[in-house]
Amino acid sequence: MAFFGLTYLGEQAYFRDSSEHGLDLALFSEDDLERALDRTVGKNATTVELSKIPDYLVVLYKGPLVPKWDDDLIREQLTALGMEDGAQDVARDVFLEACRKAREATMHPSFHEGRPYKAVEYRSMSEFKDATKRNVRLAHNPRDKFLNPVVSSHSVGWNVGETEFAKLDAKCTKRFPKTASPESLFADAMAAANLQ
Known part of the structure; x- marks a missing residue:
């Protein structure tokens, strides 16, 4: 079945998974979001520095191949949740809530419509x-x-x-x-x- 892209681990679609659209926050559960934050800033940390968002995404995606818009998407959600302009850090709970909202935003069908590039340019x-x-x-x-x-x-x-x-x-x-x-x-x- 591996010939057809089916394995015991599920479907394999290398082109889709390697594309800019193959990865987004919708792939991760809320536990994954929290575990990655624990690894980035520690379990006992009460605040998260905004400069740590790229490091958080690298830990979350388990490597440096991170979609370009995730950082901006999390910052947009933090602003929507009332983060002050020029703030250097934010409360841990607020950061996790922003990550959850960003994850929900990527699940919405309209999220991918505005993206400039698609992995496949021809439909037939x-x-x-x-x-x-x-x-x-x-x-x-x-x-x-x-x-x-x-x-x-x-x-x-x-x-x-x-x-x-x-x-x-x-x-x-x-x-x-x-x-x-x-x-x-x-x-x-x-x-x-x-x-x-």
């Missing part, structure tokens, strides 16, 4: 063929749509650097990219021989 093969006949390029680059390279051809020029997530992903997940042309076979042979 005929649309794609029409676009290639007219020499129409993709509207957005893969870097705008995905958090990390999803196929081997994307890895050239991606400039992600060696992150902890990339090292862990390379160890845990074996990828089988499709080689589509003699040029990619030649490039793979050069990379294997360290002739870059």
Whole structure:
């Protein structure tokens, strides 16, 4: 069943999960939100510094690949809950309530309508063929749509650097990219021989 993207752990959709739209706060339960906050500021902390929001999101997502808008979304919810302008920290309960509200906002169907990029630009093969006949390029680059390279051809020029997530992903997940042309076979042979 793994051939169809079904495993014992549930559905696998690597392109969706790696896209900007594949990740959002709706994936996490309220317990996950609270556990990540405990790891970031400690269980006994009564306040949360706003400068710790990016660190909180890295702990929550278990890696550096965090959607760009989550930080802003949490800050918007804090402002809606009555946070004063220029405040450096906020009460722990207020922060958790803002995270819950941000999570609820991402669950709403209208949340994704305003997002600029989608992982899939064509809904059918005929649309794609029409676009290639007219020499129409993709509207957005893969870097705008995905958090990390999803196929081997994307890895050239991606400039992600060696992150902890990339090292862990390379160890845990074996990828089988499709080689589509003699040029990619030649490039793979050069990379294997360290002739870059």
